Amino acid sequence: DDKNPSLFFPWDFSEHNTGREAQLESQRHSFVVTMGRMHSRGKGISASALPYKRTPPSWLKISYQDVEENICKFAKKGLTPSQIGVILRDSHGIAQVKTVTGSKILRILKAHGLAPEIPEDLYHLIKKAVSIRKHLERNRKDKDSKFRLILVESRIHRLARYYKKTKKLPPVWKYESTTASTLVA
Incomplete structure (x- = not known):
């Protein structure tokens, strides 16, 4: 009886899984763990399933x-x-x-030398910040938009830091709200 692990760890149900515990145990291993969003509670787990076959379809006749x-x-x-x-x-x-x-x-x-100079996701965040700033010029008391602008700009700074680290942006590139409208124009 001294060697029975359930005496020392009463919460270990690995040998005694019956009924509801077994169902919960099987469900626990079937969940997909996904990364949460930065400024909201969403997990964003829906995605299209990529085809396993990595060759072009036989009906596609384009080179x-x-x-x-x-x-x-x-x-x-x-x-x-x-x-x-x-x-x-x-x-x-x-x-x-x-x-x-x-x-x-x-x-x-x-x-072919046609890649955009600013990565696409960063470009869209800058565009969103410019539109929020334009909205705030007309509606100065909109506190929620002011808060959302802070969140969007912090996302821009974080993404810019990543792109500088991975050499997709020059190390001297800096986001400034005054010149942002020229970047997305």
Whole structure:
């Protein structure tokens, strides 16, 4: 009886799982742990499932040169990499550019010298901060917008720090609210 671990650890139900405990134990291992959002309580666990097969579909009759030409054409029109991906998916039937070309959209744009100078997610945060600031010029007493602007700008600073560390932004790049509208214009 001295060797029975349940005497020392009464909360260990590994041998005695019956009924509800067994059901809870099986559920506990089936949850997907996801990262929470920075300034809200959401977990954001919904996502599309990527296909396991990493080869282009057999019905797709477009060559990788044509895909690269389309990507460059859309980038010259001023579309972002996400918008290019949506257009290729919806109107050309290319679910994933990487399966067809072997490289992602941004890498193709970099190879052709068409990549945006500011990463896309940072660009959209700056755009949001500019629109909130413009709103605050008209509505000075809007305290909630003032608070949201602080949150958005702190996200901008955090993301800029990451992009400087990974060399996607120059080390001297700095976000300033006064010059932000010229960045997104």
